[in-house]
Amino acid sequence: MTGAAVRVDRLEKSLGPTRVLRGISFEAQSGEIFGLLGPNGAGKTTTLRIICTLLAPDAGSVEVLGFDTRSAPQEVRRRVGVVTAEIGVYPRLSARENIAYFAELSGVLDGELRRRVDAVIERLDMGSFARQRAESLSSGQKQKVAIARAIVHDPPVLMFDEPTSNLDVLASREIRDFMVESRGRGKCVIFSTHVLHDAERLCDRVTIIHQGRVVAGGTTAEVRGSHRELEDSFLSLVEAAS
Amino acid sequence: MRDVAIVFLKELREILRDRRTLTAIALAAFASPVVLFVISQVSVRTASQTYTVGYSGDVPAGLDILFSATSLKLERVDDPAAAARQKVDLGLVFSPSSVDEYYDPARQSAQIADIRFQTILSRYDAARIAASLQEKGVDPSILNPLPLTVHPLTSPAQAASNSFLGFFLPYILITMCLTGGLSAALDSSAGERERKTLESLLLTPASRGQVLIGKVLAVSTISLAAALASIGSMLIALSQISFGITGGRSEHIALSPLAALVMTWLAILLATSFSAVTITLGTLARSFRQGQAYATPLYFITIFPASIVLFIPDFNPSLGYYLIPILNAVLVLREAIVHSTISWSALAVTTASLLATGGVCFYAALRLFTREALLVRS
Numbered sequence: 001m002t003g004a005a006v007r008v009d010r011l012e013k014s015l016g017p018t019r020v021l022r023g024i025s026f027e028a029q030s031g032e033i034f035g036l037l038g039p040n041g042a043g044k045t046t047t048l049r050i051i052c053t054l055l056a057p058d059a060g061s062v063e064v065l066g067f068d069t070r071s072a073p074q075e076v077r078r079r080v081g082v083v084t085a086e087i088g089v090y091p092r093l094s095a096r097e098n099i100a101y102f103a104e105l106s107g108v109l110d111g112e113l114r115r116r117v118d119a120v121i122e123r124l125d126m127g128s129f130a131r132q133r134a135e136s137l138s139s140g141q142k143q144k145v146a147i148a149r150a151i152v153h154d155p156p157v158l159m160f161d162e163p164t165s166n167l168d169v170l171a172s173r174e175i176r177d178f179m180v181e182s183r184g185r186g187k188c189v190i191f192s193t194h195v196l197h198d199a200e201r202l203c204d205r206v207t208i209i210h211q212g213r214v215v216a217g218g219t220t221a222e223v224r225g226s227h228r229e230l231e232d233s234f235l236s237l238v239e240a241a242s
Numbered sequence: 243m244r245d246v247a248i249v250f251l252k253e254l255r256e257i258l259r260d261r262r263t264l265t266a267i268a269l270a271a272f273a274s275p276v277v278l279f280v281i282s283q284v285s286v287r288t289a290s291q292t293y294t295v296g297y298s299g300d301v302p303a304g305l306d307i308l309f310s311a312t313s314l315k316l317e318r319v320d321d322p323a324a325a326a327r328q329k330v331d332l333g334l335v336f337s338p339s340s341v342d343e344y345y346d347p348a349r350q351s352a353q354i355a356d357i358r359f360q361t362i363l364s365r366y367d368a369a370r371i372a373a374s375l376q377e378k379g380v381d382p383s384i385l386n387p388l389p390l391t392v393h394p395l396t397s398p399a400q401a402a403s404n405s406f407l408g409f410f411l412p413y414i415l416i417t418m419c420l421t422g423g424l425s426a427a428l429d430s431s432a433g434e435r436e437r438k439t440l441e442s443l444l445l446t447p448a449s450r451g452q453v454l455i456g457k458v459l460a461v462s463t464i465s466l467a468a469a470l471a472s473i474g475s476m477l478i479a480l481s482q483i484s485f486g487i488t489g490g491r492s493e494h495i496a497l498s499p500l501a502a503l504v505m506t507w508l509a510i511l512l513a514t515s516f517s518a519v520t521i522t523l524g525t526l527a528r529s530f531r532q533g534q535a536y537a538t539p540l541y542f543i544t545i546f547p548a549s550i551v552l553f554i555p556d557f558n559p560s561l562g563y564y565l566i567p568i569l570n571a572v573l574v575l576r577e578a579i580v581h582s583t584i585s586w587s588a589l590a591v592t593t594a595s596l597l598a599t600g601g602v603c604f605y606a607a608l609r610l611f612t613r614e615a616l617l618v619r620s
Binding site: 015074 | 260
């Protein structure tokens with residue numbers, strides 16, 4: 001593939017009276033983990049929601065694999081999988097039924113459905129609880145269901161919005177391993193977090209946003225610069241921009 | 243349409259696993275026959291119950307026979323006026339030239355005893371007058387210059403049956419169409435936000451309109467099933483209860499095929515409209531509980547037009563009345579049950595009105611469903 005998988009260009013967005021985004025631009029490539037970093041309220045979630053077409057931008061544009069989010073939202077949604085900290089599942093459906101429901105709505109055809117669902121259950125090691133009702137699952141198991149439903153249609157772009165914030169150490173590690181594995185499979189992985197330790201370990205490139213503006217961007221090493229850790233660099237950049 | 247079917251089947255599966263909804267439907271289905279059985283027993287008992295008449299003085303000859311024939315038990319008392327306050331149902335003071343009656347209209351038993359007494363007294367008076375005329379050689383038929391022969395087109399039992407169904411059926415139909423699917427509607431709208439599945443659902447390529455249609459259809463199916471189960475169980479129960487004997491045969495309440503057809507059609511329309519309304523309210527709410535609070539006024543809005551007609555006998559509405567949702571369904575259904583007829587123009591206006599109501603609510607739900615504020619608030 002040539003060009004960026006996700007291209008965000010001078011994005012602006014207000015929610016009510018608050019200007020959340022003030023001209024955000026960045027590009028994320030296939031086969032990389034791209035970190036979207038910033039303190040709480042910086043505009044990370046709003047940016048991701050615009051990329052996946054849940055919100056419309058006030059100005060600027062977003063393209064996902066060449067499809068504009070405004071003119072071709074359904075094409076964009078077909079190519080994007082989103083995992084958030086909110087691991088809401090349908091409690092009266094089994095883990096397997098939850099995944100199959102989203103697979104069907106994402107366009108996976110009946111003949112392909114069983115194979116796809118089986119594959120994702122095996123890949124995420126969910127066999128032991130796949131037939132259990134979601135209401136009886138642990139948080140870690142529910143998070144796996146949330147990941148499975150986001151990737152069951154095999155989207156080329158994966159977005160993770162603070163995916164580990166409600167999870168224990170083991171479940172968090174599985175998510176990180178999954179992101180690394182997805183990068184290895186050529187996916188474009190966008191990782192939004194305020195946990196800079198995770199970002200430093202995982203991301204190939206990062207963009208730091210603060211108060212709706214990009215304050216730094218580049219490879220992790222470039223953004224870290226002369227600082228010992230990315231966190232130090234982040235703090236000095238945010239302080240300078242405040 | 244594939245996405246509509248996917249959402250419909252998933253919602254139905256979830257609803258059928260929801261104990262709240264299933265319990266509500268089961269209770270409604272069992273409650274109707276029980277309530278009706280109690281009502282029928284009370285009615286039969288009231289009709290055959292003996293009431294006590296406290297009297298003083300001498301009861302005219304012949305009148306005492308009429309008293310016992312109409313289940314009025316005579317009991318001599320010192321002060322009929324005082325006794326009529328509590329001890330007996332009716333107090334009578336017989337004097338040679340007149341009768342004084344004492345009764346408390348606030349007591350239902352006194353009202354019934356009064357009606358029975360008035361009836362036997364008029365029969366007694368008529369018989370005495372006829373006897374006096376005959377003694378004087380005058381033909382008693384002179385008192386009845388235009389004899390009337392009544393030919394009822396339906397048996398009294400059938401008339402009572404129609405009146406009974408005309409009263410209860412629209413009420414149960416409307417109540418069940420609303421409440422049968424309410425829990426499911428709130429669960430599939432407010433519940434999506436509460437359990438935080440809404441965002442994931444809206445992230446799929448499925449169009450929001452199709453998702454919403456699937457939800458409305460699933461909730462409508464449950465509402466319809468609840469209404470038909472409730473009415474079906476009621477009719478089965480009524481078929482086992484005798485409401486009179488005509489020509490040596492016991493009569494039971496039954497719904498005519500026309501009324502059954504009209505009722506099913508109206509149930510489909512009402513269930514669809516109510517589903518769209520309740521899903522709209524649920525979409526406004528952030529949680530199931532908040533959705534219930536929003537839906538509470540809906541009970542009054544729906545039950546009021548259903549009830550008001552019951553208190554206006556022989557209400558003959560113009561076509562304009564059929565534009566009013568719910569009221570129109572009650573009027574059409576009552577006409578089909580009581581008179582076994584149907585006005586096609588009234589049914590057409592009713593159908594258009596209910597479809598328009600459902601359509602407007604569906605549009606409102608769709609607008610709400612696609613509003614950014616929905617996600618931002620959640």
